Amino acid sequence: MKKTITLILLSLTVIACNQEKKKKEEVAGDPNLEVHEKIAMANGFEKFDSINKINFTFNVKVNDTLRSQRRWSWNIKTDKISLTEKDSTMSYTKKDSLAEDKKYIDRRFVNDSYWLLFPYQLKWSDAEFSEVKTAKAPISEKEMKMLTVSYPSEGGYTPGDSYDIYFDEDYMIREWVYKSSDGQRESPSTWEDYKDFDGIKIATMHKSKDGNFELFFSDISVE
Template sequence: MNKQIIVAIGIIFSFLGCKEAKSTKTAALNDEVSIIEKVANAHGFKDWKKVKELAFTFNVDRDTTHYERSWIWNTSTNDVTAIGNQDTITYNRHKLDSISYKINGNFINDKYWFLAPFNLMWDRHNFTFEHQKESIAPISKTPVQKLTIVYGNNGGYTPGDAYDFYFGDDFLIKEWVFRRGNQSTPSVTTTWEDYKDHNGLQLATMHKNEDGSFKLYFNQLKITFKTP
């Protein structure tokens, strides 16, 4: 793959899911907060505390192009190893310099695609939200519930973005919409499918757009759990 294609794909996806910012906007502390917990827990959030290390490869197929990058994340120390086509770099997320800050933005993006249900809990003080018990999924056109979250406008890699999560009565996400800057028009709409169960963690490994010309998926998944 030539350098121009890699750069172009990196630009397209570097803004997706780049969260973990402090914000003055928070999820309202009322009974609706439980919907956040229900979605997160349906995906195994309560079992996340057992994870010691997570390794995965983030893949993007768009038309005839393919892009991938791999990560190893030690959740205890917050050390991250970024594995590219040419370089392997390890850094600590508590000690970012100008180079690791940029790499960490890619990591946050890829991790968000993979673990967005858990980020509902990790980021719950950084966004406002709205829950609709009756909605229509944008791709399948089936009746579902909808949870919309809007991040605050301060800090982070891409502040002010919005996400619409679509799920059924089992609270497993079936589709989602990313709206950059909380614009009304979707920036990206994909499925959540090919769920894999890893000791209670329910992880969607495939995302597709409506016509299948875009696929974002995860492979080479390895999860190391803490010793009881």
């Protein structure tokens, strides 16, 4: 009986792996998709409309000291967003016009959710994309495909910012470099520890080259 169960489990694993491989090949070979769309699709973009709610905790650690920890609950259907921070919970509904006291929460949600779902922002956001080229990634120093994502100089909380994203043959981001609009700041970090939440793929850990900076997600759930 144990052998039968083991064989069934192995068969299911093989089937799942083959399906995942087939999906990756379909995304990579689809001539109707631009590169930024392939990155979004490789991360499960097509699954997003089927979920109702996503919860996550955004954490930032510097030199082994936890500097930030924000717990978010986002109702996708109603766009109601709740933030729990330091035993205090605040909520708002995301819309075009926000009261000043809600912009505090929204600014943080935009930042945290961009890190969480940046591959999807390649479809959602009004960004410009460079031609893809091969370049040496800043942290691993491996040769990867690189795409620059640039945001408009007006609008949003950080207008004019850009990102150099480094991705592999499966269109999964492995590293990026954030560049501020004034050219005064460049921050490279990894994209690692990907986890699959019902088809929604999320890089749960981001580190600087020296490892002194960590931005990571915990308590993720998708409903």
